[in-house]
Amino acid sequence: MNGAEVWIVILALGAGTYLIRFSFLGLIGSRRLPEFVLRLLRYTPVALFPGIIAPLVLSPAATDGQFDPARGLAALFTLGVALVTRNMLAAIAAGAASLYTFLWLLG
Amino acid sequence: MGATTAKSAFGQGVLLGLPFILVIVPFGALFGVVATEAGLNLWATMGFSALVIAGAAQFTALSLMGEDAATWLVIVTALAVNLRMAMYSAALVPHLGAAPLGQRACAAYLLVDQTFAAASATYDQRPEMDLRAKLALFFGIATPIVPLWYVSSLAGALLGASIPEAWALDFALPLTFIAMLGPMLRTLAHVGAALVSIALSLAFAGLPAGVGLLLAGGAAMVTGALIETWSERRA
Numbered sequence: 001m002n003g004a005e006v007w008i009v010i011l012a013l014g015a016g017t018y019l020i021r022f023s024f025l026g027l028i029g030s031r032r033l034p035e036f037v038l039r040l041l042r043y044t045p046v047a048l049f050p051g052i053i054a055p056l057v058l059s060p061a062a063t064d065g066q067f068d069p070a071r072g073l074a075a076l077f078t079l080g081v082a083l084v085t086r087n088m089l090a091a092i093a094a095g096a097a098s099l100y101t102f103l104w105l106l107g
Numbered sequence: 108m109g110a111t112t113a114k115s116a117f118g119q120g121v122l123l124g125l126p127f128i129l130v131i132v133p134f135g136a137l138f139g140v141v142a143t144e145a146g147l148n149l150w151a152t153m154g155f156s157a158l159v160i161a162g163a164a165q166f167t168a169l170s171l172m173g174e175d176a177a178t179w180l181v182i183v184t185a186l187a188v189n190l191r192m193a194m195y196s197a198a199l200v201p202h203l204g205a206a207p208l209g210q211r212a213c214a215a216y217l218l219v220d221q222t223f224a225a226a227s228a229t230y231d232q233r234p235e236m237d238l239r240a241k242l243a244l245f246f247g248i249a250t251p252i253v254p255l256w257y258v259s260s261l262a263g264a265l266l267g268a269s270i271p272e273a274w275a276l277d278f279a280l281p282l283t284f285i286a287m288l289g290p291m292l293r294t295l296a297h298v299g300a301a302l303v304s305i306a307l308s309l310a311f312a313g314l315p316a317g318v319g320l321l322l323a324g325g326a327a328m329v330t331g332a333l334i335e336t337w338s339e340r341r342a
Contacts, residue, residue: 001172006151009168009181014158016186022215024197025204033197036332043300043331044190045163048324049288050301051308052170056281058309061173071278078282082289089133091286099278 070102116240120247123229127221127252132259134162137283138169139263144276145169149264156260160219160253163287164188170280176317184321195223202230202241210242217249219256295338300331 001009033041057075059065078095085091135156142152142165155165168185176184195218203214225248230241270276292298304327311319 010154021218039332043328047327050304051323054305062277078285086290095282
């Protein structure tokens with residue numbers, strides 16, 4: 001992606017995100033959203049993140065798309081810590097530590 | 108309700124915002140580092156953090172740009188990650204909806220996960236607060252959070268340029284997403300949505316970059332909402 005395209009993404013994403021934030025506060029007021037729409041909104045991050053993660057973990061660009069056991073194990077360990085602690089930063093820290101450990105052991 | 112009330116509400120807001128520094132600073136710095144590794148220059152990295160101020164969406168955009176997805180797909184997918192903020196916006200209407208347009212416009216810019224969580228919890232606990240106090244509280248909460256998001260992104264971007272490849276920072280992106288995902292998997296509906304998302308994104312891997320993710324995400328959203336509806340009926 002070239003510099004101009006990156007800025008198109010930044011500006012469109014910035015404007016779009018602002019409109020989402022401003023939507024009800026600024027424009028729509030107290031009109032109620034249908035229950036099913038609220039339900040769909042609740043699941044957007046959890047519906048998108050796993051789809052982003054799975055290909056990155058199974059075929060990392062750094063190993064030319066070949067599955068890498070060290071990275072795979074670190075991903076599993078990070079998920080375990082995230083599930084148990086429910087703490088994003090603890091999981092990132094544990095994930096980084098496990099990645100370096102597995103890279104060192106298996107690399 | 109004199110100026111003192113609003114002033115003390117602002118101070119209380121700042122205190123409520125302070126603990127989030129522990130989340131914002133490392134997360135913002137990580138974005139700066141990963142964005143720089145991905146080849147964004149300092150201005151683009153800061154453009155993201157100042158105009159989008161939404162870590163998850165910023166990381167989503169980075170990940171899709173890394174896969175050379177079409178520009179419109181990067182935008183649509185990252186915006187989908189931010190759709191939850193429409194719920195935040197709606198939930199604040201009873202509290203801030205009567206404020207002047209300019210103040211609502213400022214509050215909208217500052218409406219992030221952390222400011223929403225702290226403000227809405229306080230509004231629920233203290234129904235006696237008036238509009239001015241509620242606004243002051245909201246801006247107080249944002250005061251330690253949003254500026255530090257910029258500063259930590261900047262620090263990360265400056266640092267990122269000097270980190271050697273041996274650190275395997277390529278994998279910071281998926282690990283960050285996994286760490287964000289874990290705490291979200293609270294119910295069967297969330298787990299069901301996640302499994303559908305994984306299965307379909309892998310099944311659609313042959314489609315142009317980003318298309319499979321959007322289809323998988325749409326199907327997973329519907330799955331989550333349907334499981335929730337279904338488990339409520341059973342309960």
